[in-house]
């Protein structure tokens with residue numbers, strides 16, 4: 001895709017911008033190493049969703065909004081397209097937007113539908129994860145009814161997919177929903193339905209993962225076939241294998257690894273990202289990580305690591321977002337800076353953030369490298385936490401806008417891909433905040449929360465109190481049923497200065513603070529112990545790319561501060577770096593521009609209807 005593509009082509013690409021995949025294995029899956037279904041024991045494991053509690057703050061609010069939205073979504077409407085295709089009674093209203101069977105609606109006097117039922121599996125997955133967080137029986141019962149209802153529409157040939165636009169794309173999400181329903185709600189039917197679906201879907205899939213170029217070269221009666229996403233399938237298939245033990249999934253996962261045109265060149269350090277569809281190719285990194293975890297394939301670990309580094313170094317904005325117009329550009333051409341005057345579709349936010357959280361969590365778990373946590377929090381504070389909540393009618397937030405004069409807008413179609421990934425990601429906030437190691441615990445995100453765990457008969461917890469990143473102080477209270485020796489690892493972001501301060505029970509810990517690493521606090525912890533971290537956040541500037549040295553973003557710690565203005569203002573570097581904090585709830589700063597007077601500089605999370613510039617112009 002390029003910037004000049006037609007609106008129609010653009011919409012097709014937008015449609016291809018979604019695919020869900022399950023979260024990394026949960027703590028009980030620590031036993032995976034012993035069940036013979038994974039080859040590699042990775043150093044950090046995720047906690048069970050329910051062991052992490054988010055306290056008041058934007059992450060908790062997004063989780064609760066999404067949980068409530070899908071808990072109260074009418075089940076007949078969610079199941080309608082599957083029932084219609086099966087010739088069963090299909091009560092309830094159409095969902096609308098992308099979700100319906102494609103056709104002409106007299107009611108709306110328009111063509112509707114795009115990828116029927118595409119996000120059903122993601123809604124089931126999100127509800128299953130929300131049950132794991134909340135223990136809500138109402139949520140579990142709804143998951144069970146949805147799985148049963150879906151199973152009733154599935155015939156041995158999965159006729160629903162006959163002539164279907166994107167079978168791999170929708171199968172991937174159904175797969176995720178079903179294996180999550182099994183894993184988190186212990187749904188009695190989900191695995192059996194998953195196996196029936198998987199055996200039937202093969203008739204609609206190619207013989208291997210096809211790159212977009214390969215898909216284009218194959219004649220197909222529906223040209224949009226080129227946007228199907230077979231290369232994202234392996235992550236969920238490897239997880240299906242781990243959770244069921246069925247070799248069928250292992251063989252299929254291996255078959256759909258896109259080695260020849262993607263993972264092999266990435267593993268050798270060749271940047272093959274340019275011109276690929278952004279979200280689905282980042283999502284594919286998680287398939288490579290599962291190939292590493294399940295098969296022990298070092299090649300796939302290298303591919304994921306290299307690919308992620310290329311993403312960060314050559315495709316990313318200061319916000320952590322990437323892929324203007326959902327595509328990767330050619331490094332060195334100034335494509336990111338150019339995009340600021342060419343498109344308002346700068347970052348596919350809920351899907352992109354979901355994929356970004358998954359790959360950074362996998363890489364952090366494998367490498368223990370704090371930079372992956374840094375990258376995750378950039379995306380958290382500058383993209384998804386500023387996304388508008390999904391509305392009852394399916395109206396959704398989709399693109400973040402980094403245009404020279406940007407604004408926050410709704411997506412034009414209801415129930416798009418981003419309505420599926422948003423609730424999955426909001427549940428995943430719980431498993432991204434803390435990670436467990438053999439010798440203790442990693443504090444990855446700074447957010448009001450509590451994590452509890454047991455070790456050697458001791459019951460332990462950490463409780464974080466903070467307004468980070470709007471305040472530089474983080475307090476962590478330790479609770480222990482009896483004194484216990486372990487290490488608390490605390491992430492020190494790369495942007496932090498060496499004058500950051502880490503205290504245990506009020507005493508400064510010498511030599512602990514090295515930016516870009518986890519500070520290791522090993523001791524016998526007692527009930528009532530306390531850790532304090534203070535991370536001073538000086539202002540700094542980042543250019544959009546080397547070709548546009550005059551286009552900069554102003555950052556404070558992990559936060560990008562956007563200029564609130566109707567047209568892109570100009571500043572001197574010095575006046576930006578001398579911006580002053582305003583004492584308000586929005587987290588505003590003010591800076592003196594060259595041409596527009598005093599300008600409010602505001603984090604994305606606080607932006608509402610006002611126009612803003614993510615990057616401003618520097619006058620030397």
Ligand SMILES: [Zn+2]
Pocket residue numbers: 017018348350351352416417418419421
């Ligand atoms: Zn999306």
